[in-house]
Amino acid sequence: MADQLRVVEIxxxxxxxxxxxxxxxxxxxLAVELDTNAIQTLKLNRPGWKIGEGDVADPSVWDPADYQGIDLFAGGVPCPPFTIAGKQLGATDERDLFAWAVKQCREMKPRALLLENVRGLSMNRFTAYRQAVLDELHDMEYIADWKLLQASDFGVSQLRPRFVLVAMHAKDFAYFEWPEPATKKPFTVGELLHDLMAANGWPGANAWRDKANKIAPTIVGGSKKHGGADLGPTRAKAAWAEMGVDGWGIANDAPGPDDPIDFTPKLTWPMVARIQGWDDARYKWEFSGRKTSVYRQIGNAFPPPVAEAVGTAIHKALNPGPKAAPKPLIEDIKPVHDPVYQVLRKATRYMRLEEISQALRHPLDQHTLERHINHLKRDFEIKEKVRGSTTAYRLGEFKAFTGQEIHSRHEAFQTQLPTIS
Structure with a gap:
């Protein structure tokens, strides 16, 4: 199209x-990816693309400085550091690349940034982490906003919340609006997959369609650490069972004419791909690799319809039409997710608990503040100075990897590389 914009995707x-x-x-x-099967999938579908193969934070794979001024810097950085089902290690997880990605904006100076992750990043556990990200972007004169988007609001037949960060400079952000949910409800699993489930002549397909009368639980791609593919944790498997789906694995084929009417089928990976938003019309795509790898590629993806909706909103902001009207911005006010972190970040000296409380808009008692500071220690170095029976605190370094040559991430990443996906 004539108004095509450029993107680097990690x-x-x-x-x-x-x-x-x-x-x-x-x-x-440029597209950058670590997993060899996913790389082959990208090459299969877009053979002309330039693809950086390997660890996205490895300078030998690509140089962000080569892409200064890119229109959009985007990525679906790894989810395990924030996922509710995991340990939520955040900044101390060797797979965490969220803060690193934000840091690259200093070198790349993109017009817009788009990062998506799991709902866990929106929780209280990561208020200070989010604050650090917003402060970094604000220091680079970006205006940023987070939003929890539901895939089902954009036609995807799945309960899949994704926490999305969009950042732009003020002149572009003035035209940005989050995409509105679609007016049409998504298909149920039965409606969406009936033709695939009936393809081999299974006599129970119609009854199965009527039973599978809800949208799907979140498709979980999983990790190489956890063996073969299945449809998620116990609660998700129970939800699948209610719809007549065996969630304990992925089938090679749809059930056939000799399977009983009351048979409980497993899904095939083409069925899972359709649930994730790929289809044969607007989002046609081929996948490379064996069944388990293909399932993981599909399950770990950002659903294409949601990506298109957010991408279209960004495109409109970067390339507004002649009739587009900018919205007023209050640039001097930046969101505060964690006020205790904010007080310590601005402090030029060690602060006692009572001093921290007095600096807050809404003071907190000593016990609550101590608990909050211990919470901060999970993602930040907190320096302490003890004088008699009183302890004073000062904010130290963000533990997250942001590109440091000396960081625990390097050794841990190499050790865990065979199981990172």
């Missing part, structure tokens, strides 16, 4: 976000 995976952004009017200057 942690591109199998291309869910890639395809959505492409449909939104972005042309890929």
């Amino acid at each position: 942690c591109a995976g199998a291309g869910g976000q890639s395809l959505g952004l492409e449909r939104a009017g972005f042309e890929h200057e």
Whole structure:
């Protein structure tokens, strides 16, 4: 299209976000990915793309300085550091690349930043982490906003919340609006998959369609640490069972004419891909690799329809039409997710608990403050100075990897590399 904009995408995976952004009017200057099967999937579908293969934080794979002024810097950085089902190690997880990605904006100076992750990042556990990200972007004169988007609001037949960060400079952000939910409800699993489930002549397909009368639980791609593919934790499997689906694995084929009417089928990976938003019309895509790898590629992806909706909103902001009207911005006010962190960040000296409380808009008691500071220690170095029976505190370094040559991430990442996906 004539108004095509350029994007660099990191942690591109199998291309869910890639395809959505492409449909939104972005042309890929570069896609970077670690997983070899996902790389082959990208090459299979877009053989002309430039693809950086390997650890996205490895300078030998690509140089952010080569892409200064790119229109959009985007990525679906790894979810395990924030996922509710995991340990939520955040900044101390060797897979965490969120803060690193934000840091690259200093070198790349993109017009817009798009990062998506799991709902866990929106929880109280990560208020200070989010604050550090917002402060970093604010220091670079970006205006940023977070939003929890539900995939089902954009036609995806799945309960899949994603926490999305968008940042732009004020002149562009004045035109940005989050995409509105679609007016049409998504198909139920039965409606969506009936033709695939009936493809081999299974006599129970119609009855199964009627039973599978809800949208799907979140598709979980999982990790190489956890063996074969299945449809998620115990609660998700129970939800699948209610819809007549065996969630304990992925089938090679749909059930056939000799399977009983009351048979409980497993899904095939093409069925899972359709649930994730890929289809044969707008979002046609091929996948490379064996069954388990393909399932993981699909399950770990950003659903293409959601990526297209967000990408279209960004495209409109970067390339507003002649009739577009900018919205007023209050640039001097930045969101505060964690006021205790904010007080310590601004402090030029060690502060006692009572001093921290007095600096807050809403003072906190000593016990609550102590608990909050211990909470901060999970992602930040907290320096302490003891004088008699009184302890004073000062905020130290963010533990997250942001590109430091000396960081625990390097050794841990190499050790865990065979199981990182």
